[in-house]
Amino acid sequence: MTHPSGGEVLAKPAPSGLDRILDHRVLLSIVVLAILPWLLPSKALAVNVLIYGVVVMGYNLLFGYTGLLSFGQAAFFGAGAYFTGIAIGRYGVPWFVAVALAVLLSTCLAAVIGIISTRTRGIYFSMVTLALAQLVYYVALQAASFTGGENGLRGFTVDRISLLGLQVNFLDPVNKYYVLMAFAALAMWFQSRILNSPFGAVIEAIRENEQRARACGYDVERSKLVVFMLSGAISSLGGCMLALHLSIVPLDILHYQTSGMIVMMVLLGGARSFFGPFVGAASFLILEDVISLWTPHWQIFVGAIFVLFVLFLPKGIWGTLLDAIGIGKARR
């Protein structure tokens, strides 16, 4: 792979059999997601893994690949859901137009938050993204006539969708799963393209050494802003999927606890790996499901497990697994 300017971007190791299979990471991920509803105990859980997987995957672009620890990703997850719901319920927009519109508007929101927050570095960035996302939360709380305030947004049920002249009953959980999986596949293809592009190499360079990237002539500030917007766009698509799935948008989706949950998921699964976000979302949700069977206080266990991961397994489940079978960085 060569950069347009002619320089070599990634040194390709000689491809082994395993490496050749992993060249098709999008296809492989889609196959796994396609059989997921039959591996998990319930279809509802599978849909949630799909939705949170997409949200966390978008976040991984920012945290895993660019090294920017944002605590405000919930703003875009929530924005996608709210914009979809408002467009369908209030303005009667067809659902697929609503999704496109919601992603577009959420990307604009990401641009605004990104312009302010990417001016800061390091720990400042985490604090500022958290504060700005809380601002979005309070705005949604106050603008109750649009968002439903504390009660959440209701009244935009999508029960039937037409696909190429084909009527699909969206209330059927299996149909719903595969329609939403199409979105997830689109998001994965998009993310894979970004990562394989020269821009993908630039953001990794920024993570590895910001000063050196700048010295090489890359516009670090602009790249950070662009990756912030791309990340917001992908996560907002997860929000659209949630809105279509639940037919309500709870206000809590915008709270910083949701941002924190996204951070937890990416770390549990493995930051900076392509499929890690889905593994992370699945582990978190299964953990929540299993523990809440015998105690309502599941958060204490999830929090403790997360602390242990930070201390002893910072690469997460998937990242550690990939390390163990010796898959190189460029192939994840």
Added chain:
Amino acid sequence: MDLSLIIMQLLSGIALGAVLVITALGLTIVFGMLGVVNFAHGALFMIGAYAGLYLASLTGSFWWGLLLAPILIGAFGMLIEFVLIRRLYGRSIDDPLLLTFGLSYVLVEGVRIVFGSDGIPFPTPPQLIGVLDLGIGFFPRYRLFVIALVAVVLLALWLALEKTRIGLIVRAGARDPTIMQVLGVDIGRVWLAIFGLGVGLAALGGVLAGPMRSVNPEMGSLVLAEAFVVTVIGGLGSIVGAVVAGLMVGISISMVALFAPEMATIVMFALMAVVLLIRPQGLFGVRGRTA
């Protein structure tokens, strides 16, 4: 809208700001010394409020709660530093932040298990119930006490940092920990003490805020966002910045509450955004470290 009302609202803002100052100060001192942002700061603020309430009901006096809760929770903070955070020095700066975030989950849920999820009223101490006639209006005695106590704590902290030998070590350690180690100072012990101090200040903020807000397990999440806003506006690591920004935010909130109540929760974030656009390192921050 007459002038006396505005002055009374200003005083309310200062009382609100005083609690913010104490809380943000704990965050900023720990960052200035250890380079660690404690994401469990809000949860420890909340635990401070619960500890104050519990100790007050145990001893029958608010004053014991006010004195003992910050000390006990500060000691608990030292335990956290010693057992968990110490392992992460030398790793990515994100790691302590992630760890304390997970810890806040554990702490909040722990409080829910022990004290339940519902809010508990925190009675105002009998000596401070009621209002005081200031000539231009009546002002709650308790809020005046909060302003006075915070002023005393700030003065004591300033004296300790500027005039004592320990303060000298602390200030030098913030500048260059390696040189301090070369000079024979056990920097690990200094960091332990500073982390304890920071957590103790969060707990003090919690006890002081108790009678002004309701005490519930979720109270820490708003406080954390507030403390972040204050430290970002003031400049992370700057003590003067925390004091100025804390009062600024407190006064803005109560002033906006007077004229446009629905904007009160939003104003501090807007203030932060404006400051970041003009001075990304914060009002008293040093450029290069964070921005």
